[in-house]
Amino acid sequence: MFDIESVLLLSSTAILGLFAGAQIAEARLLVPAWKEMSADEFFAYYPAAGPRIHGFFAPLTIAATILPLVAVATGLIRGTQPAILFWILGVSTLAFFSTFFLYFKAANQSFTDRTLTDDELPGELNRWGAWHWARIGFELVAFGCSLVLLLIG
Numbered sequence: 001m002f003d004i005e006s007v008l009l010l011s012s013t014a015i016l017g018l019f020a021g022a023q024i025a026e027a028r029l030l031v032p033a034w035k036e037m038s039a040d041e042f043f044a045y046y047p048a049a050g051p052r053i054h055g056f057f058a059p060l061t062i063a064a065t066i067l068p069l070v071a072v073a074t075g076l077i078r079g080t081q082p083a084i085l086f087w088i089l090g091v092s093t094l095a096f097f098s099t100f101f102l103y104f105k106a107a108n109q110s111f112t113d114r115t116l117t118d119d120e121l122p123g124e125l126n127r128w129g130a131w132h133w134a135r136i137g138f139e140l141v142a143f144g145c146s147l148v149l150l151l152i153g
Contacts, residue, residue: 005078008071009150012089016143019064022057023136031129039118042125046111054108061097068093068142075149089145096138103131 002010030053034042072090076083107128110116116124 005071005074005080006150006153008067008074009146009153012068012071013143013146013150015060015064015067016139016146019060020136020139020143022060023132023139026053026057027129027132027136031125031132035122035125035129039121042121043111043114050108050112061100064139064142065093065097068146071146071149080149080153085145085149089142089149092138092141092145096135096142099131099135099138104128107131 034046037045068089072086072093074080075086080086107124110124
């Protein structure tokens, strides 16, 4: 029978894998399509698509943040070893979550409000893509830690 820590790690691993996979799909499918659009096309598209994208990713992001952090707290409180993997899981989870507030919230709003010039858009999309891949990196580290903890637990 599974104990609460095992259930939390299984849930954490599953949601982190799903979230990272969805983020990779966004990076490989949406971002290249955005870069191929003219500025007028992109700025016409994004105000309608942005809320749908947010509506899809917000619940995943919240679940992919809360479940791992609860797993981390449970593992650390119980003294489960290796504690370092719980710490890395927690830090990487907070790191990917914080990118929304450090960059994506303002960048996405600038796309919606068209506060960028047409000439600034390509550079901002490149910057957005770089931040997105960094975020995916943190997600993959969290997923890896959660998976290892699940497998050794």
